[in-house]
Amino acid sequence: MKTFSYLDRKDNLKKFSDGYFDLIIVGGGINGAGVARDASMRGMRVALVEAEDFASGTSSRSSKLVHGGIRYLENLEFHLVFEALSERQKLFNLAPHLVHPLRFMLPLYQDGRVGMFKMGLGMWLYDALSLFQAPELHEKLSFTESIVRMPMLKAKGLLGSYIYSDAYMDDDRLVQETLRSAASFGAACANYCRAVGVDLDKNNQVRGITVRDELANKEILIRGKHVVSTVGPWTDQLGERFFPGWKKILRPTKGVHLTFEKSRLPMSSAVVMAAEKRIVFGIPRHEMVIIGTTDTDYPGDPSEVSTTVDDVKYLLSVTESYFPGAKIRKEDIISSYAGVRPLVGDSADTAGKTSREHTIFTDSHGVTFVAGGKYTTYRLIAEHVVNHCLKKYAVEDRVRFHRSNTNTPINPLITEDSFSMAGELKKQIIESISLSAKELQWLMDRHGFEALKMINQHGNNFDYVELEALHAIHNTMCLNLRDFYVRRMPLFLAERDHGLARLASLGNVFKTVFSLSDGELNEQKTALQKYIERELAWKKVGF
Ligand SMILES: Cc1cc2nc3c(=O)[nH]c(=O)nc-3n(C[C@H](O)[C@H](O)[C@H](O)COP(=O)(O)OP(=O)(O)OC[C@H]3O[C@@H](n4cnc5c(N)ncnc54)[C@H](O)[C@@H]3O)c2cc1C
Numbered sequence: 001m002k003t004f005s006y007l008d009r010k011d012n013l014k015k016f017s018d019g020y021f022d023l024i025i026v027g028g029g030i031n032g033a034g035v036a037r038d039a040s041m042r043g044m045r046v047a048l049v050e051a052e053d054f055a056s057g058t059s060s061r062s063s064k065l066v067h068g069g070i071r072y073l074e075n076l077e078f079h080l081v082f083e084a085l086s087e088r089q090k091l092f093n094l095a096p097h098l099v100h101p102l103r104f105m106l107p108l109y110q111d112g113r114v115g116m117f118k119m120g121l122g123m124w125l126y127d128a129l130s131l132f133q134a135p136e137l138h139e140k141l142s143f144t145e146s147i148v149r150m151p152m153l154k155a156k157g158l159l160g161s162y163i164y165s166d167a168y169m170d171d172d173r174l175v176q177e178t179l180r181s182a183a184s185f186g187a188a189c190a191n192y193c194r195a196v197g198v199d200l201d202k203n204n205q206v207r208g209i210t211v212r213d214e215l216a217n218k219e220i221l222i223r224g225k226h227v228v229s230t231v232g233p234w235t236d237q238l239g240e241r242f243f244p245g246w247k248k249i250l251r252p253t254k255g256v257h258l259t260f261e262k263s264r265l266p267m268s269s270a271v272v273m274a275a276e277k278r279i280v281f282g283i284p285r286h287e288m289v290i291i292g293t294t295d296t297d298y299p300g301d302p303s304e305v306s307t308t309v310d311d312v313k314y315l316l317s318v319t320e321s322y323f324p325g326a327k328i329r330k331e332d333i334i335s336s337y338a339g340v341r342p343l344v345g346d347s348a349d350t351a352g353k354t355s356r357e358h359t360i361f362t363d364s365h366g367v368t369f370v371a372g373g374k375y376t377t378y379r380l381i382a383e384h385v386v387n388h389c390l391k392k393y394a395v396e397d398r399v400r401f402h403r404s405n406t407n408t409p410i411n412p413l414i415t416e417d418s419f420s421m422a423g424e425l426k427k428q429i430i431e432s433i434s435l436s437a438k439e440l441q442w443l444m445d446r447h448g449f450e451a452l453k454m455i456n457q458h459g460n461n462f463d464y465v466e467l468e469a470l471h472a473i474h475n476t477m478c479l480n481l482r483d484f485y486v487r488r489m490p491l492f493l494a495e496r497d498h499g500l501a502r503l504a505s506l507g508n509v510f511k512t513v514f515s516l517s518d519g520e521l522n523e524q525k526t527a528l529q530k531y532i533e534r535e536l537a538w539k540k541v542g543f
Helices: 005-018 030-041 076-096 118-127 143-149 171-184 232-242 309-322 375-390 395-400 414-434 437-447 451-458 464-477 481-488 500-516 518-535
Strands: 023-026 046-049 101-108 140-142 160-171 188-190 191-198 207-211 218-224 227-229 253-260 270-273 280-284 289-292 335-342 358-362 369-374
Touching: 005 046, 005 218, 023 030, 023 191, 023 207, 023 218, 030 046, 030 171, 030 375, 046 171, 046 191, 046 218, 076 101, 076 118, 076 140, 076 160, 101 118, 101 280, 118 140, 118 160, 140 143, 143 160, 143 171, 171 188, 171 481, 191 218, 191 232, 207 227, 207 451, 227 232, 232 481, 232 500, 253 309, 280 309, 289 309, 309 335, 309 358, 335 518, 358 500, 369 375, 414 451, 437 451, 437 464, 451 464, 464 500, 481 500, 481 518, 500 518
Parallel strands: 023 046, 023 227, 046 188, 101 270, 227 369
Antiparallel strands: 101 160, 140 160, 191 207, 207 218, 253 289, 253 335, 270 280, 280 289, 358 369
16 A cells, blocks of 8 residues: 655645645544545545644544444334444444444343343344444343353342443554555545635635645645535634634534543453443453443533543543442543544434434535534545535536445455454564564554564564554554554553553654754643643642
């Protein structure tokens, strides 16, 4: 696969000013990435700009689940569940290194809202809506079986539980890999490039956008046939910036997650804590356990969203009520993260009820907007968005670009078969490299066969985290230490010291590749420290 690095960014900025594009995409979260991949695979000339780092918005702040959404069954939104379950199945094939099957336990209590029988029907329906293609079908467990499976679980009032299948993923990396795939089909993408204005012709129709290269503080005009906004929770901000008199369409809500060491909350499967109307998940992953999420109205600036003491207290109290024996305290929390759901306003009376369906529309100036929806269905949303945009094109373009074909692995080095074979290969190469078996396993889990390429390219001189850094710089357009710690590897979220013990060695990698002066390197380290302090400011408040 082609590189996707800071050098490509430089080339792409030049293409932005010199070229003419079939589609200009504003926003590099999962929806922008999905649209870029879909459109470039159809043969369209694509430009994508992202104001900050790729996936720095909601797409790195989700529960990191690829799921049908068991709770939508309660709202009778069967079509949403069916669509999401079928996309889940596709994502297992598209990105087996980023999307992993996970079993979920749903414990039921005497004072709960739903009994065993009704939940059993729901479970059957969930399997049926996946066309019985789930990695494993659901199981019903008695009281004793549930406690044996999850000894930490509150026993008082427990009726039994159901176990069902869904999946967890690396939300940020899926964005980066989707963009890398789009780039290999010719899309010109750049991070730290903010859309600041719109260029209209004499009929008030869009013919380009002005962007600011945030690193060089320079403006560039990008010209093209059509512009699509995939800025998620920033939709109303962008609308207001582009078009005076814009009418707000979003009803954003905030969601907070906490992270813990796996040893502190050992879970044999994910747990669905559904005592209240709002569901809180406990999600064990390769590197950590995540607890979340909250769901409260958030009318503020999405760039300013943060975790509050009340968010933490709420999530701790739910965890405490389901796992009283674990005696979880705030000191056990490693990190937290907060995100904004770009929900499209409807008449629902609570944030939790607002529909998760996406909206696509083209405004009177010819700009197409997409907002809402779930991460899980991004591939399908992208297909719908490009089809919608094509309505604005000349007939010959519509014919030329009509076929969407994104059902192929996003990284050709990592197909489902090759991913399972990579484990076998590990045994053969472990003797010849300086990594430990555990470190090699980590690389293989995250990169499949591409791990071998990483080792071959950079030799035996680096430890596995440094190899990750080199990979991130050359293949995911990672430009600084903060973006590496926060989105390329889960150091900030998963490690007790947020990975800061590795700062000197990782700093050296960045310093060498980017030829940074000592002062520039220190600036990057300070930016990382500030980020951590801001995200975890609630830890300084006594409670
Ligand atoms: C707490 C929470 C939990 C969730 N959990 C799940 C889950 O487990 N599973 C699931 O399927 N879905 C989940 N979702 C929903 C899912 O995460 C979102 O639907 C999805 O990430 C939205 O992606 P997006 O690309 O539309 O927006 P974003 O990821 O926010 O991307 C928009 C991008 O636009 C950029 N931008 C803004 N202004 C400009 C500008 N002027 N110029 C250029 N770029 C700009 C931003 O920097 C941002 O990167 C969750 C959402 C939240 C908030």
